[in-house]
Amino acid sequence: MKLKAIIFAGWVCLMVGAVHAAEQRGDLILKKIPIYEFEDARKLACTALYDVRYGRDVADMREFPYFLCQGRYEMTLMGEKGRAVTLYAQFNYGKSNGFLVVRKRDDRPVWISDLENFATGRWTTVQANHQTGGYEAFYRKGSGFDQNISSLKWGSWWQGETPK
Numbered sequence: 001m002k003l004k005a006i007i008f009a010g011w012v013c014l015m016v017g018a019v020h021a022a023e024q025r026g027d028l029i030l031k032k033i034p035i036y037e038f039e040d041a042r043k044l045a046c047t048a049l050y051d052v053r054y055g056r057d058v059a060d061m062r063e064f065p066y067f068l069c070q071g072r073y074e075m076t077l078m079g080e081k082g083r084a085v086t087l088y089a090q091f092n093y094g095k096s097n098g099f100l101v102v103r104k105r106d107d108r109p110v111w112i113s114d115l116e117n118f119a120t121g122r123w124t125t126v127q128a129n130h131q132t133g134g135y136e137a138f139y140r141k142g143s144g145f146d147q148n149i150s151s152l153k154w155g156s157w158w159q160g161e162t163p164k
Contacts, residue, residue, distance in 0.1 A: 029050070079103060084103040088151045103135060
């Protein structure tokens with residue numbers, strides 16, 4: 001009987017911890033995925049999440065401990081309809097090496113695994129499906145964009161219909 005009580009108490013602690021950990025995640029989660037071969041031990045060491053709270057612009061992502069690991073990013077964006085974030089492949093919001101604007105179309109989380117899979121220089125609309133909420137994306141191509149994300153900014157920073 002005591003064993004059952006101990007197991008139940010442990011399970012409750014794990015569930016409370018998991019809920020608390022989920023609440024700690026930011027509104028933008030960038031996941032860095034190494035591009036080394038599977039057998040390479042660095043693949044496991046460099047897989048990491050970078051969380052950013054809504055409204056916190058990041059001019060220099062070198063604070064991310066795994067910034068220097070070679071890899072590509074994927075992203076999850078949380079929050080309400082209309083929330084927008086821009087990822088830049090240059091420090092201090094520089095646009096010359098490419099950028100990606102993502103604007104949510106509903107309240108569901110948006111998950112994007114390939115940050116370069118958009119037409120360049122125009123808005124692309126992605127309908128909600130079983131994996132992701134709906135969103136609009138504006139992509140300006142840059143060399144190795146998904147591997148060089150270095151800063152990010154919340155909100156709509158551009159004037160007019162399209163970012164320049």
